[in-house]
Amino acid sequence: MILAVIEHDRGTVAPAALEGVTAAARLAAQCDDHVEALTIGACADALVAELAAYGVAAVHQAHHEMLGDYGPEAWGEVVAQAAHTLDPAAVVATGTDRGNEVLAHAAASLDLPMVANCIEFALGDTFEVTRVRWGGSLLEEATVEARPVLFTVAHHAVDARPADSPGAAEPRPFEPELDPSLARSLVADRVERIAGITLSTAPVVVGGGRGVGSAEGFASLQELADLLGGVVGCSRAVTNNGWRNHTDQVGQTGTRIAPDIYFACGISGAIQHWVGAMASKNILAINTDPNANMVTKAGYAVIGDLHEVVPAISAEIRRRREAT
């Protein structure tokens, strides 16, 4: 059995979690096995229907008074106990912040290996994986000897896809025994995000790099982003210069984006930035240097000064909208 750990937030499934379930189903198909899922906290019980579509045979529903909200140690301990009790061949989650964190806690508790951010995997006598390093600019082939094998599948490496035939998704209660001390690292408080799109989910991202030149220079990028219902992003050089907050940073040490189109304005395209942007469906580079990395890697490019081109794009969008 392959066990998929379902990331959710107070009962709302994380879209990324379905990538992990899809990967689990793929692994199960490889070794003629089946997938079961683990949801943590009673608030996630309603996810059964959604998981059935992904071919899940059973859903283990962990219930405990401590599981009302997220806690990295408590969730990790639930996964460790489920792995111990259910004896799956592998435990899979998606390589998001939470996915990696929970599996690392489980692995630490079980003293087993945990392989983060895999893009290829095959389960035989040993577990053979290809995992990403450097945020995806380097690949590592590795073998793991353990039962179960704990691993995460790199976010965006697998497209979430419902199974050809749905699974029974039979709910099964799971009662972990949690030491009261684990309450020490539960979320104590939460400030909800003001409703709106985030960098990681925006359909349009207008990114600026060193070429923008100043904090004020981002005004025209913001204008274009607003026109298209998108958000502004930036490179590491920009945050290091203090022009934008780090929450806007696209890259290996910032946010991974996957918009329909990414405008990369005045961005040279260092590897650290590229790995955060490479999941974009389309990239349009605007740069004065036709040989910049970002220009040669992008699907589309405009060779020119972003300070002229970006406002002109906004003006043209307005003109066409007014004409219709």
Add this chain to the structure above:
Amino acid sequence: MTALKILVCVKRVPAPGARINITADGQAVDTAFLGFTTSPHEECALEAAVQLVEAGGGDVTVLTLGPVDAEEQLRYAASVGATNAVLLATDGSDWDPQRTARAITSAVRDLETTDGPFDLILFGNESADSGGFQVGIRVSHALGRPMVNGAKGITVGDNGAEIWRESDAGREVYRLQLPAVVGVKEGINLPRYPTMKGRLASKKVKVATVTAAAELGGQQMVRLRTPAEQASKTVVLGSGVDAVPAVVDLLESLGVLK
């Protein structure tokens, strides 16, 4: 504010942004022509530690597991405020996360036996190069201390540490009793540059060097390789503002111009 004894664990990595080449046998990164630095999340962890100690007193110890050349990163840490440095020397080969965590745990136990417990042990959220997302978590388990990764803010008061971090839903706040382990994310601060005084101090700091030793973990690297370059041909839509109509045509065809 209370005086804090803080340990920061850092890793020497090739400078992010560089193109990384691999040795012919696929066993390591080709270090010729590469510049090295401290992994970015850990550079921020060090800055966070120095700021906490500046505000409330205490001291910062920096520790790394890596080749002897990693002394450079320890001295850099000393130049921005660390007062003690520990090098767990390896032969430079790739250490798996379990093995690394075991070696660091045993080093922490030795240091604490001699000098008393650390109130806080800081790691980076993940190393820039191998990106295992787990060494700090494993060390926290081995030591039996609470751990929160991804910290974008750390304050310490009489009741312990308050940590906050970003999630898709908003800002999560954690309150941890000390001693605790925290993984720090870039963006928590902008690391300072060394001062002249700091540079001089870094030359004098004593680097305690011990040979790293720990049992192998269950994950074994077979080889490294570079991903296949996507054979993408860039469509140049034009130069300067003359390209703008073609850009907006493209937006229309992609359906983003609703």
